[in-house]
Amino acid sequence: MARPRSGIDAEVFAATLKTVHELGYARATVDRIAAEAGIAKTTIYRRWPSKGALLTAALVDAFGPAPLTGASRTEILATAIRWIAAKIGEPGIGAAFAGVFTDAVNDPELRVILSAQLQDPYRIAVEKALGLPEREVLFIIDVVVGTLLHRMGMTGEPMADDDVEALITLVTK
Amino acid sequence: MARPRSGIDAEVFAATLKTVHELGYARATVDRIAAEAGIAKTTIYRRWPSKGALLTAALVDAFGPAPLTGASRTEILATAIRWIAAKIGEPGIGAAFAGVFTDAVNDPELRVILSAQLQDPYRIAVEKALGLPEREVLFIIDVVVGTLLHRMGMTGEPMADDDVEALITLVTK
Numbered sequence: 001m002a003r004p005r006s007g008i009d010a011e012v013f014a015a016t017l018k019t020v021h022e023l024g025y026a027r028a029t030v031d032r033i034a035a036e037a038g039i040a041k042t043t044i045y046r047r048w049p050s051k052g053a054l055l056t057a058a059l060v061d062a063f064g065p066a067p068l069t070g071a072s073r074t075e076i077l078a079t080a081i082r083w084i085a086a087k088i089g090e091p092g093i094g095a096a097f098a099g100v101f102t103d104a105v106n107d108p109e110l111r112v113i114l115s116a117q118l119q120d121p122y123r124i125a126v127e128k129a130l131g132l133p134e135r136e137v138l139f140i141i142d143v144v145v146g147t148l149l150h151r152m153g154m155t156g157e158p159m160a161d162d163d164v165e166a167l168i169t170l171v172t173k
Numbered sequence: 174m175a176r177p178r179s180g181i182d183a184e185v186f187a188a189t190l191k192t193v194h195e196l197g198y199a200r201a202t203v204d205r206i207a208a209e210a211g212i213a214k215t216t217i218y219r220r221w222p223s224k225g226a227l228l229t230a231a232l233v234d235a236f237g238p239a240p241l242t243g244a245s246r247t248e249i250l251a252t253a254i255r256w257i258a259a260k261i262g263e264p265g266i267g268a269a270f271a272g273v274f275t276d277a278v279n280d281p282e283l284r285v286i287l288s289a290q291l292q293d294p295y296r297i298a299v300e301k302a303l304g305l306p307e308r309e310v311l312f313i314i315d316v317v318v319g320t321l322l323h324r325m326g327m328t329g330e331p332m333a334d335d336d337v338e339a340l341i342t343l344v345t346k
Binding site: 020021023024025026094095098099100101102103104105106107108111114115119138139141142143145146147149150151152153154155156159163166167170171173 | 193194196197198199267268271272273274275276277278279280281284287288292311312314315316318319320321322323324325326327328329332336339340343344346
């Protein structure tokens, strides 16, 4: 999983999400993110090979561990879905998340980074917590994250609580 | 809905999807699309105010009318979901679709264009075909399109048929 975060990492991640929040994913170049963080662009590229890799690292850092507790599969899933819905609503996160997936469609290297650093740790934790096979968990992740990001793109707002509850009902019924 | 398509529109739309397919959404600039179509960039901007508006028009043209036929709500939805899953798998479509939603997160004008030109015609047709209220249909669109695009971003491939069938079961059960 993610290496321990240094002080510089924390500043770069904050600058990354602030820039994406203010300018959108497309205009949040590594140049602008470096300027916002007050460091050289080469310092960023020394740590992360591409904009997609930097954005993925900022998302991993922003999300932190998923809460996967509850007395039943339904409770565990409900807690996790409410958590990711709230995270996607935080400034810059929805746009950064949607942006890396978009770039990944045509970028095999970024897909490897996204899978290994962002999706796999959560997927494996969810498999263990729910006792479900990989394929089913990948499907649940597609449904939950895809739905939340599509709503964010269409409305510019995170999904409202009652629709998040409808999403929980959908994937747990 | 979309105005009748001219010969130039058809060439620009084909050049748009080809460029997105080859370069990805981010690098498919209006400059490159104009070069691919062999026309001046100003000709594109005279018809579409922004890259997002051009991409939306290309998607509307590529999708065409949704098949909304069947003897029951389940059959109608199943037909429509298989149709959109196949469309998202066509070259350039998945990346273009994911890209406009990403840009829309931070672009209120693009959200208006996306809603009015792409989502509303399908939403209204689905409401009529299924006899469901707007809010439920918007939720179904988020789930179906979001899931398909997330899978495309994570794997670089359209969703496999058996997972599309699982998605149909999910939204119709």
